[in-house]
Amino acid sequence: MNYSIVEFYDRWGGMIWKATLETFQMVSISLAISVIIGLPLGVLLVLTRPNKSLENKYVYQTLNVFINITRSIPFIILLFFLLPFTRFLVGTSMGVKGVIVPLVVYTAPYIARLMESALLEVNKGILEAYEAMGIKTRHIIWHVMVREARPSIILGITIAIIGLIGATAMAGLVGAGGLGDVAYRFGHLRFEPEVMYVTIVILIIIIQGIQSIGNRLAAKMKKD
Amino acid sequence: MIQLKNISKTFYSKNKEVEALKDVSLEVKKGEIYGVIGYSGAGKSTLIRCVNLLEKPSSGDVYVNGQKMNSLSPAKLREARKKIGMIFQGFNLLQTATVYENIAIPLKLTGVSKDEIAKRVDKYLEVVGLQDKKESYPSQLSGGQKQRVAIARALSHEPEVLLSDEATSALDPETTESILALLLKINKEFGITILLITHEMHVIQKVCDHVAVMENGEIIEQGTVMELYSDPKKETTKKFVNSLFPHDIPEAGLNVMKQQGPIVTLTFVGESAGRPSLSMVSKKFDVHTNILSGNIIQLKTQPYGRLVAHIQGEKAETDKVMEYLREEGVRVDEVNIDEL
Numbered sequence: 296m297n298y299s300i301v302e303f304y305d306r307w308g309g310m311i312w313k314a315t316l317e318t319f320q321m322v323s324i325s326l327a328i329s330v331i332i333g334l335p336l337g338v339l340l341v342l343t344r345p346n347k348s349l350e351n352k353y354v355y356q357t358l359n360v361f362i363n364i365t366r367s368i369p370f371i372i373l374l375f376f377l378l379p380f381t382r383f384l385v386g387t388s389m390g391v392k393g394v395i396v397p398l399v400v401y402t403a404p405y406i407a408r409l410m411e412s413a414l415l416e417v418n419k420g421i422l423e424a425y426e427a428m429g430i431k432t433r434h435i436i437w438h439v440m441v442r443e444a445r446p447s448i449i450l451g452i453t454i455a456i457i458g459l460i461g462a463t464a465m466a467g468l469v470g471a472g473g474l475g476d477v478a479y480r481f482g483h484l485r486f487e488p489e490v491m492y493v494t495i496v497i498l499i500i501i502i503q504g505i506q507s508i509g510n511r512l513a514a515k516m517k518k519d
Numbered sequence: 520m521i522q523l524k525n526i527s528k529t530f531y532s533k534n535k536e537v538e539a540l541k542d543v544s545l546e547v548k549k550g551e552i553y554g555v556i557g558y559s560g561a562g563k564s565t566l567i568r569c570v571n572l573l574e575k576p577s578s579g580d581v582y583v584n585g586q587k588m589n590s591l592s593p594a595k596l597r598e599a600r601k602k603i604g605m606i607f608q609g610f611n612l613l614q615t616a617t618v619y620e621n622i623a624i625p626l627k628l629t630g631v632s633k634d635e636i637a638k639r640v641d642k643y644l645e646v647v648g649l650q651d652k653k654e655s656y657p658s659q660l661s662g663g664q665k666q667r668v669a670i671a672r673a674l675s676h677e678p679e680v681l682l683s684d685e686a687t688s689a690l691d692p693e694t695t696e697s698i699l700a701l702l703l704k705i706n707k708e709f710g711i712t713i714l715l716i717t718h719e720m721h722v723i724q725k726v727c728d729h730v731a732v733m734e735n736g737e738i739i740e741q742g743t744v745m746e747l748y749s750d751p752k753k754e755t756t757k758k759f760v761n762s763l764f765p766h767d768i769p770e771a772g773l774n775v776m777k778q779q780g781p782i783v784t785l786t787f788v789g790e791s792a793g794r795p796s797l798s799m800v801s802k803k804f805d806v807h808t809n810i811l812s813g814n815i816i817q818l819k820t821q822p823y824g825r826l827v828a829h830i831q832g833e834k835a836e837t838d839k840v841m842e843y844l845r846e847e848g849v850r851v852d853e854v855n856i857d858e859l
């Protein structure tokens with residue numbers, strides 16, 4: 296089959312545009328929730344690790360093991376494994392709403408890990424200097440630790456977004472749509488390779504764009 | 520102002536115990552600059568960190584301005600810490616914040632009002648001479664400038680005490696001088712008591728009134744700087760003092776010289792360091808003097824000099840010379856060749 300660009304656009308444009316929006320929707324919602332959950336967990340991991348201010352073997356090890364377990368399960372399996380839990384939590388396991396839960400379960404622990412390593416990079420001398428000035432621990436966490444780690448946090452989130460976009464490709468299986476789903480259905484199942492190529496190009500552009508925005512933001516915040 | 524009473528601190532790490540401080544006591548009077556010197560691992564940092572309870576002593580009591588620090592509640596401890604400034608070898612500034620923000624953020628977090636913050640930042644940046652760097656980031660500053668920002672940050676809380684943990688150790692000699700001059704100025708102008716830690720004797724010599732020497736977690740000697748310089752008792756103290764008076768005299772010549780008259784160390788303190796006693800000697804007596812090595816250094820309040828000299832002449836004459844010099848206020852010690 297051969298189309299002109301106009302014909303292609305007329306025929307598939309609306310659908311691809313819709314799929315792009317669905318991908319953005321899934322990624323942004325699950326990213327927001329994952330950061331809200333992952334950042335505090337990352338902080339907790341840093342504070343409770345051995346030789347740190349709130350050292351707590353049980354909290355640290357429990358978190359550690361939990362994160363490792365969720366991170367060892369491939370997303371596609373997590374998606375099905377979590378079906379009952381998802382239905383219980385949001386009333387449905389289908390559509391964008393249904394896919395957010397597994398996406399968050401998949402991404403939040405990953406973000407917790409990325410936050411942990413970003414926060415560990417912060418020079419502990421600075422934290423000590425603030426402690427010596429009589430500043431509350433929660434202020435030190437937010438205004439010193441998280442602040443100083445911002446460049447690495449941004450880079451971490453960039454990596455997480457890219458992982459999330461990959462995971463949303465499988466979201467089609469629960470009818471959530473998205474670009475990956477379009478590429479799979481039309482390219483593989485209905486043999487419309489042009490549609491697949493176009494969606495792949497769009498995905499590549501999005502990922503390149505996100506990575507360079509992330510790099511630029513991080514560099515700007517780094518101040519050196 | 521600062522009193523440490525019988526402080527001990529033991530670190531426990533994997534099946535190992537390190538006794539970093541062993542029954543250390545020390546008192547820093549209001550308005551003075553007190554130095555602690557010692558080699559790496561002597562326990563200096565642990566000691567200074569006990570003052571603001573960054574390190575909790577295993578036993579013993581810490582008093583700052585009459586307040587017992589080691590039994591305060593967390594909230595009270597935070598209050599007390601606001602009045603104890605601290606500067607570090609590594610500066611410890613926020614890399615992602617400007618000079619202005621580096622001073623303003625801690626003030627804001629300790630509840631200082633907006634107007635007051637702006638005033639204080641300006642005031643203390645002027646004290647450290649960095650008004651024009653307000654909008655710079657630490658990565659754009661030299662080491663000396665970073666330490667000045669750290670000092671301004673500490674001063675902006677208007678502390679009574681300043682703790683300095685090797686604040687000049689990462690700086691070149693010239694920058695070190697300027698930071699030391701700044702510490703002296705702070706001490707004089709704001710009357711801030713300073714406890715500082717160093718492994719460099721010239722830091723002690725430049726700014727300190729009192730000094731303690733630490734070794735293996737113990738204070739082995741303490742006193743005024745002049746006392747320790749003129750009469751060091753312990754080996755380590757002697758080494759530190761000697762580091763300021765290097766002498767490399769060819770050993771071969773020494774035995775020959777010794778036949779012709781005594782080799783002496785002449786120590787001049789204050790007044791006598793300025794007077795040319797030694798040059799008078801060869802005019803007044805039938806001897807020749809020959810300076811083998813020597814140095815005169817400026818202590819905080821007075822000059823202090825030490826020469827190694829050979830006095831060549833008959834024993835009767837050289838004895839008279841030594842007596843004459845002693846009358847002039849010079850300390851004269853005959854030297855064992857092995858000690859040189």
Ligand SMILES: Nc1ncnc2c1ncn2[C@@H]1O[C@H](COP(=O)(O)OP(=O)(O)OP(=O)(O)O)[C@@H](O)[C@H]1O
Pocket residue numbers: 530531532537538539557558559560561562563564565566718
């Ligand atoms: N947190 C810690 N855990 C275990 N051991 C420690 C700890 N802090 C210090 N020590 C040990 O205590 C001893 C004294 O250390 P301290 O840092 O006070 O020495 P220092 O005199 O400041 O040395 P330097 O000049 O190298 O800074 C050392 O043997 C060190 O290994």
Ligand SMILES: [Mg+2]
Pocket residue numbers: 563564565685
């Ligand atoms: Mg130290």
